[in-house]
Amino acid sequence: MRPLRRGDPDSIGGYRLLRRLGAGGMGVVYLARSPGGAPVALKVIHAEHAADPGFRTRFRREVAAASRLSGRWLVPIVAAAPEEREPWLATDFVPGPALAEAVGSWPLPVATVRLLGARLAEALAEVHAAGLVHRDVKPGNVLLALDGPRLIDFGIARLSGATALTESGAMIGTPGYLPPEQMPTRGGELGPRSDVFALGAVLAYAVTGRHPFGSGLAAAVLYRTVHEEPDLDGVPTDLLSLLVACLAKDPADRPEAREVHEALRPRARDGRARPDPRVAVPDTEANWLPGALTRLVAERSAAVLTLPDPPTAEPDRATGRQREQRHEASDDARELNGPDRPNTTAPPAPPADRAPAPSTDAKPPARRRLLRLASAVGACVVGGGVVAWAAPRLTERGAGPGSGLPRHLIGLHADLTGPERDAGRAQERGIRLALADHNARADRPFDLALRVRDDRGEERRAERVADDHAADPEVLAVIGPTGRTGTKAVIARYQKSLLPLVSVSCDASFSARQEEVFVQLRQDETGLEVPLLHYLNNVSRARRTAVLDDQATGRVSDRAAETLTRLLHGTPTAHSVAADSADFGPIAAAVRAAASDAVVYCGDSPSRAARCARALSEAGFRGTRLARQPVLQREFLAEAGEASEGWLISTTYADPAELPKAAEFVAAYRARFERRDIPPYAVEGYxxxxxxxxxxxxxxxxxxxxxxxxxxxxxxxxxxxxxTIEFQSTTNELVPTNGLFLHRVEDGAARFLGRYDEVREA
Incomplete structure (x- = not known):
């Protein structure tokens, strides 16, 4: 909510205006108070748009369409004046956020999405039973209230089969939620199942946090809607078949809204459908929203409850649009001049982000208004009065997004379902915790939102994901890629669009490091020898280190062996295992015979490292054994068994559970994802x-x-x-000591020892 501007009227049609809820080129939406004290959302259309006969006809149609509907999950019109010079309509006020705002910070739980779908399908069934087609079902037109969702905005609804009021070939609606038959090239007739397609897209977005047909230029989204299958990665199995059916290209293959409602309607344990939720709503359904969103709705409801009447504005003979234009110019001037400079373009105006101070003799809210709002904020009636449930400030991690602030969008380019999905999923979770933490801070100057795209570990898809992020003007920076597939081509695409790409887990040890957009927050593969060298030279002070070059792993092992042999103190010895051999027995025997006190396996194969570990154990070697990060996988621990005990591994990731300053992150992660262990790169994503x-x-x-x-x-x-994230000015690379760590295998698991240069135990 924003304060009223100086040129806004005091009241419209007997409704007292309290705050601005939004404004755009078409008009303004106000929070207003009815003569009886009830809050309403009042939409006013600018006079110049209302002068267009076609626009006014559509506005009359919106009023007529919404007035004939009375379903529980629809927002009824309580008053309207479609013939005024600046026509307006008033609806019940819903204090909850739009689905687009809620999912901008966090996908909804599956149980919530099922109830969301059931209730929206019920709403659409009533719309269709009245002979109407909504035509613009999208996340921005779904409001989340404490008792369920509300479908709003019938501005482009029309009778099924009626002729559109737009010029030939024009489309009305939102790309990504428009059905294929609405495309001019298809020429299909819009009907009730067109709304079902949009509903399927809305539910896919709610449960995954991604638009099923991607984002970016409208033409690209529309093309994908017609010619490609929706992106349903991450949709739970029990929803997948229903959403696939809803998003069918042919309307005849889609279910009706009532069928969607029946499929998603909550059922008792015996499998029978529960009673009509309008008659009785079980507690589990009444508490349908996650806790953070419940608190957000309650906070907004409480804010409405305590709003004082604004002071009476001075008379102004200008028309509403003239007043709007004058004060928009004043606001623009303040923005250009900055907060500390005098406004030389227009007269001073009250700050746009500060509500008028309440009058000292302001009357308390009317009792009827208090009772009307009591259920929305969890109030309880006590002894003839009202005690409002105090909504806490959203300061905890995982809280919902703020409102009224600029929104900056960050993209995630991840492998979430392919061969490197563990790193991708860990980063996504860490990133979501960071977003929730940022958006819960009272001093933040902007909100953050996330747009996730899954490349599935496929090269062509990775390039397409990069193109989609680059083409989306809202995305200001991207975290990723989380995998190694097609990295060179992917980075080149981001470079071409000058879109910052911040890498957490991707190893790009090629010339991509010179690309200015590529900001690598980990050491690349060539740096993983540094912790091993430091440990052997300065901690264990090994004198005879055997360096094992596993030729089956190619140039990586050869380069590491060369570096170590050249820089190790004492008398290092080089040994190699042929690429076509899996027998490490002779090498282990040679290491034991040379009385070596340390061994470094230079390859990157977990399975072959396990063979090496078993051979050394069978040969009776008990000295220091070291390897690099690629080895530290479940495969190595499982295949090596007890022979893996004591191995030291250099990594580019930390274990936040062993970092005192990460205690809050650890607690939030475990609570949100119900996992004791925190996988690599989760805290790095944060x-x-x-x-x-x-x-x-x-x-x-x-x-x-x-x-x-x-x-x-x-x-x-x-x-x-x-x-500490800090870059060297000469190389533009991360300061080496800040991103390299050591782990030791103990009791079949990797124990974090800390930053390599801080490890003191031998």
Whole structure:
């Protein structure tokens, strides 16, 4: 909610205006109070648009369409004046966020999405029974209330089979939620099953956090809607077949809204459908929203409950649109001049983000209004009065997004379902915790939202994901890629669009490091020998180290063996295992015979490393054994068994459970995802978002955009939970000591020892 501007009227049609809820080119939406004290949302259309006969006809149609509907999950019109010079309509006020706002920070739980779908399908069934087609079912037109969702905005609804009021070939609606038959090339007739297609897209978005046909240019989204299958990765099995049916290209293959409602309607344990929720709503359905969203709705309801009447504005003879234009110019001037400069373009106006101070003699809210709002904020009636449930400030992690602030969008380019899905999923979870943490901070200058795209570990899809992110003007920075597939081509695409790409887990040890958009927050593969060298030279002080070059793993092992042999103290010895051999027995015997006190396996194969570990154990070797990060996989621990005990592994990730300053992150992660162990790169994903947000904050005064971020990111030093993010001015690479760690295998698992240069035990 925003304060009224000086040129806004005091009241319209007997409704007292309290705040602005939104404004656009077509008009303004106000929060208003009815003569009886009930809150309403009042939409006013600018006079110049109402002068268009076609527009006014559509507005009359919206009033007529919404007035004939009375379903529980629809928002009824309580008053309207479609013939006024500036026509308006008033509906019940719903204090909850739109689905688009809620999912912008976190996909909804499956149970919530099932109830959401059941109730929206019920709403659409009533719309269709009245002979109407909504035509614009989308996340922005679904409001989340404490007792269930509400479908709003019948501005382009029309009778099924009626002729559209637009010029030939025009489309009305939202790309990504328009059915294929609405495309001009298809020429199909819109009907009730067109709304079902949009409902399927809305539910896919709610449960995955991604638009099923992607984002970006409208033409690209429309093309994918017609010619490609929806992206349903991450949709739970029990929803997948229903959403596939809803999103069928042919309307005849889609279910009706009532069938969707029946499929999603809550059922008792015996499999029977529960009673009509309008008659009795079980507690589990009444508490249908996640706790953070429930608190957000309650907070907004409480804010409405306590709003005082605004002071009476001075008379103004100008028309509503003239007043609007004058004060928009005043606001623009303040923005251009900055908060500390005098406004030389227009007379001073009250700050847009500060509500008028309540009058000292303001009357308390009317009793009827209090009772009307009591259920919305969990109030209870006590002794003839009302005690409102105090909605807490959203300061905890995982809280919902704020409102009224600029929104900056971050993309995630991840492998979530392919061969490297573990790293991708871990980063997504860490990133979502960072977003929730940022959006819960009272001092934030902007909100953050996330757009996730899954490349499935496929090269062509990875390139397409990069193109989609690059084509989406809202995406200001991207975290990723989380896997190694097609990295070179992917980075080149982001470079071409000057879109910052912040890498957490991807190893790009080729010339991509020179690309200015590519900000790598981990050491690449060539740096993993540094912790091993430091440990052997300065901690264990090994004198005879056997360096094992596993030729089956190619150039990686050869390069590591060469580096270690050249830089190790004492008398290192080089040994190699042929690419066509899996027998490490002779090497183990030679190591034992040479009285070596340490062994380094230089390959990157977990399975072959396990063979090496078993051979060394069988030969009776008990010295220090070391390897690099690629080896530290479940495969190595399982196949080596007890022979893996004591192995030291250099990594580019930390274990937040062993970092005191990450205690809050660990608690939030375990509570949100119900997992005791925290996988690699989860806390690093969290740090990446906070680092990008810090850079955005530094740029806020000048304006946050892609090019500015590219130029600023490496100049920022950020103290993260897992490491200090700081770059060398000469190489543009991460300071080496800040991102390399050591783990030791103990009791069949990897125990985090800390940053390599801080490890003291031998």
């Amino acid at each position: 740090d990446a978002v906070r680092y990008v947000a810090r850079t955005m904050r530094d740029l806020a005064a000048r304006g946050v955009e892609r090019g500015a971020l590219v130029g600023q990111l490496r100049d920022v030093t950020y103290e993260g939970l897992s490491r």
